[in-house]
Amino acid sequence: MSKSKKVPYLVDRPMSFCPGCGHGIAIRLVAECLEELGQADNIVFPIGVGCSSLLGGGIEADRLHCSHGRAGAVATAIKRCNPNNVVISYQGDGDAYSIGIGETTSAAYRNERFTTIIINNTNYGMTGGQMSNTTLPNQKTNTSVYGRDCSVTGNPIRFPELAADQFNVGYAARGSVHDVPNIRKTKSYIKKAIEMQLSGEGYSVVEVLSPCPTNWKMEPLEAMKHIAEHVTTYFPLGEFVEKEEK
Amino acid sequence: MADMMKGNVAIAEAAIRAGARLYAGYPITPSTEIMEYMSWRMAEVDGVFVQAESEIAGINMIIGGAACGVRAITASSGPGISLKQEGMTTLSDEELPAVVVNMVRYGNGIGTLYSAQCDYHRETRGGGNGDYRCIVLCPSSVQEATELMVLAFDLAEKYRMVSVFMSEGALGQMMEPCELPEMRELPRYPWGFDGKYTNKKVGIFDRNSRDEAVLLNEKYNAVKENEQRWESIDVEDADYVLVAYGLPGRASIGAAKELRAEGYKVGMIRVITAWPFPEKAFQEVNPNVKGFITIEANATGQLIDDVALTALRTIDKKVQCYCRPHVYGIPSVKAIKQDFIDVVNGNMKEVY
Amino acid sequence: MKECVFAGFGGQGVLTVGLLISQMATYKDYHATWIPQYGSAMRGGTANCTVKFGEGYIYNPSQDEPDILLAMNNPSLVKFLPLVKPGGTIVVNSDLVDSEINTRKDINLVEIPCLTLAKEMDHPRGANVIMAGAIVKLSGDFTEREAIDGMNDMFRKKGKEKYKELNTKALSIGYNYI
Numbered sequence: 001m002s003k004s005k006k007v008p009y010l011v012d013r014p015m016s017f018c019p020g021c022g023h024g025i026a027i028r029l030v031a032e033c034l035e036e037l038g039q040a041d042n043i044v045f046p047i048g049v050g051c052s053s054l055l056g057g058g059i060e061a062d063r064l065h066c067s068h069g070r071a072g073a074v075a076t077a078i079k080r081c082n083p084n085n086v087v088i089s090y091q092g093d094g095d096a097y098s099i100g101i102g103e104t105t106s107a108a109y110r111n112e113r114f115t116t117i118i119i120n121n122t123n124y125g126m127t128g129g130q131m132s133n134t135t136l137p138n139q140k141t142n143t144s145v146y147g148r149d150c151s152v153t154g155n156p157i158r159f160p161e162l163a164a165d166q167f168n169v170g171y172a173a174r175g176s177v178h179d180v181p182n183i184r185k186t187k188s189y190i191k192k193a194i195e196m197q198l199s200g201e202g203y204s205v206v207e208v209l210s211p212c213p214t215n216w217k218m219e220p221l222e223a224m225k226h227i228a229e230h231v232t233t234y235f236p237l238g239e240f241v242e243k244e245e246k
Numbered sequence: 247m248a249d250m251m252k253g254n255v256a257i258a259e260a261a262i263r264a265g266a267r268l269y270a271g272y273p274i275t276p277s278t279e280i281m282e283y284m285s286w287r288m289a290e291v292d293g294v295f296v297q298a299e300s301e302i303a304g305i306n307m308i309i310g311g312a313a314c315g316v317r318a319i320t321a322s323s324g325p326g327i328s329l330k331q332e333g334m335t336t337l338s339d340e341e342l343p344a345v346v347v348n349m350v351r352y353g354n355g356i357g358t359l360y361s362a363q364c365d366y367h368r369e370t371r372g373g374g375n376g377d378y379r380c381i382v383l384c385p386s387s388v389q390e391a392t393e394l395m396v397l398a399f400d401l402a403e404k405y406r407m408v409s410v411f412m413s414e415g416a417l418g419q420m421m422e423p424c425e426l427p428e429m430r431e432l433p434r435y436p437w438g439f440d441g442k443y444t445n446k447k448v449g450i451f452d453r454n455s456r457d458e459a460v461l462l463n464e465k466y467n468a469v470k471e472n473e474q475r476w477e478s479i480d481v482e483d484a485d486y487v488l489v490a491y492g493l494p495g496r497a498s499i500g501a502a503k504e505l506r507a508e509g510y511k512v513g514m515i516r517v518i519t520a521w522p523f524p525e526k527a528f529q530e531v532n533p534n535v536k537g538f539i540t541i542e543a544n545a546t547g548q549l550i551d552d553v554a555l556t557a558l559r560t561i562d563k564k565v566q567c568y569c570r571p572h573v574y575g576i577p578s579v580k581a582i583k584q585d586f587i588d589v590v591n592g593n594m595k596e597v598y
Numbered sequence: 599m600k601e602c603v604f605a606g607f608g609g610q611g612v613l614t615v616g617l618l619i620s621q622m623a624t625y626k627d628y629h630a631t632w633i634p635q636y637g638s639a640m641r642g643g644t645a646n647c648t649v650k651f652g653e654g655y656i657y658n659p660s661q662d663e664p665d666i667l668l669a670m671n672n673p674s675l676v677k678f679l680p681l682v683k684p685g686g687t688i689v690v691n692s693d694l695v696d697s698e699i700n701t702r703k704d705i706n707l708v709e710i711p712c713l714t715l716a717k718e719m720d721h722p723r724g725a726n727v728i729m730a731g732a733i734v735k736l737s738g739d740f741t742e743r744e745a746i747d748g749m750n751d752m753f754r755k756k757g758k759e760k761y762k763e764l765n766t767k768a769l770s771i772g773y774n775y776i
Contacts, residue, residue: 043441060443061443062439062441062443064313064340066336067333073302073307076307076310077268077270077296077308077309078310078439081311082440084441085441086441102300106298109299
């Protein structure tokens with residue numbers, strides 16, 4: 001079988017995500033953007049722990065599997081030591097918003113000149129579907145078996161909004177990969193984020209809503225529909241800050 | 247003539263001269279002057295300084311810098327180094343060189359600010375998860391601290407390991423005349439990230455842990471064979487040998503010399519590399535030695551364990567091993583002499 | 599080897615006096631150590647440092663049994679009086695310190711009104727340097743010239759040369775007060 005010419009060589013090998021998972025789409029989008037911006041040979045990925053770490057097995061580039069949650073700190077130093085490389089921390093919601101909330105927030109707060117891509121699938125995927133800081137109200141997970149009770153767990157965190165409202169970041173957006181129009185839009189967000197980094201103007205973050213059929217115990221199509229109907233109602237899609245590039 | 251220089255300042259400047267170009271960390275007494283110094287000094291040498299949001303973020307920034315081939319250093323003290331263990335095991339796992347300074351303060355938990363040696367076990371065993379060791383260097387003067395800082399970077403680079411610079415709070419705060427090392431202009435390590443995936447050694451995802459284990463043991467055995475360092479006096483005919491490191495080690499040399507002058511056959515081993523432990527120093531000890539006595543600034547005695555194990559390996563007969571933990575501070579020469587007298591008079595029970 | 603403890607309120611310049619003496623010692627190619635009490639130990643009335651110097655290596659840099667104590671305030675005299683070596687010397691700032699606090703007969707107590715002397719020479723911040731002058735004389739280890747050269751060398755390296763004349767004068771006043 002002949003390969004599509006459009007597969008970026010950066011990711012032209014099998015990945016080990018579950019069927020219906022959104023990670024593969026997001027990674028492909030990142031790789032396409034890098035290639036289109038001429039940065040495929042100028043990229044370093046600090047990678048989170050969790051399903052996001054599977055990027056490491058699927059991509060041939062400088063990459064470091066960081067300790068859980070610490071990619072924001074690792075990326076800070078990589079970008080400051082190698083300011084001419086594009087640095088993208090690739091993390092999940094558990095890595096970036098739970099165990100790594102300090103590192104993620106602090107990098108945004110300092111306006112570090114790298115890009116963070118955060119895959120939000122509203123649960124801890126790798127460990128088998130526990131509640132995360134983005135689990136929806138009343139969502140059932142392995143550690144919220146009766147549904148998430150926000151009166152004791154707090155409310156799901158909306159990080160791009162936080163970064164946009166509170167910090168002087170360069171770019172903050174939320175996309176989704178549940179259908180083709182949104183995949184296209186998400187790609188444009190990722191591209192803008194990398195362009196922001198190339199301009200040197202500031203921190204950029206793109207959260208990507210992503211289906212997790214395995215842990216949501218849904219068929220892939222059902223999971224896509226769940227994002228459209230439920231996840232996006234709590235996590236609105238769009239751009240929250242878009243600083244002028246100089 | 248050398249000028250008086252504060253330990254922490256000398257340590258920081260020596261690191262710069264040894265080639266350090268990234269500092270990331272979080273302030274904690276009694277190590278803070280190192281960070282304060284680096285905050286302006288790094289800029290002068292086109293290095294990177296980051297005031298991290300936490301100890302954990304600090305050590306992870308060291309990982310990021312080291313992965314780019316930059317000579318990286320962070321400094322902290324007891325509780326801060328506890329938080330850094332995650333990063334130190336990661337550095338070890340990725341075989342990234344870095345220097346971690348622990349200006350040890352006394353106590354469990356958040357502890358106290360007293361100068362102490364209570365972190366010996368953690369630093370010499372590797373306090374994070376997994377199977378790793380760090381090279382542990384223990385200075386006893388400001389001058390020696392600057393020399394060991396250069397060595398710390400050189401050994402970290404040579405073996406691609408973490409060098410722990412384990413000193414005591416008091417050494418960072420005290421001043422002594424000090425000749426700084428020469429400024430070195432070094433290129434980055436040749437294998438760091440360049441965005442082009444030129445070097446495929448860092449960030450390996452497909453691992454063969456069994457093969458790696460063999461290589462790891464070979465590396466650690468080479469370090470043990472080649473890098474033991476110590477200072478010893480009068481051990482060849484000694485009835486008793488004092489063993490200590492750092493500032494208590496320095497005071498113990500004074501005590502051993504005075505005891506010798508008073509007619510006691512006393513020797514002294516000052517440990518400089520706590521890991522690899524200087525077993526070779528013990529091979530030079532009188533085979534008929536009656537006892538080893540460790541002088542320590544902690545509560546429970548820690549160095550004593552390595553001394554007893556090493557005595558078992560190097561001396562043909564069972565030798566009594568005693569320990570006097572002075573808890574914190576620097577024991578006076580007089581106090582250490584009394585420790586020895588207590589042993590000779592049977593007033594101190596052996597630990598092993 | 600000589601051991602000196604310098605103690606007083608923060609701001610009285612006792613850490614600097616200690617540094618001065620240690621720098622004079624290294625200027626003379628002696629071994630020297632300077633060690634402060636730091637952290638929580640320094641709260642509550644006295645800042646202090648210990649300086650040791652001499653021809654031989656200093657095995658224990660920490661406070662042990664001082665030959666000379668400088669007490670710039672009452673709490674310092676109370677705290678360190680018992681530590682001074684028998685036959686040792688205590689120099690007190692007699693403008694502030696109540697000499698009646700001293701109960702020991704085996705030490706030599708020297709009273710110097712350093713604040714008054716500093717005021718008289720119109721250099722109120724020079725009280726600590728006056729005390730340094732007295733202490734180097736009492737130690738018997740430095741000539742006046744050596745002390746002045748060592749001091750000025752230190753201030754020059756710290757970029758504080760502009761006080762050279764005043765400091766030289768202050769040191770001489772202390773030295774010659776003894």
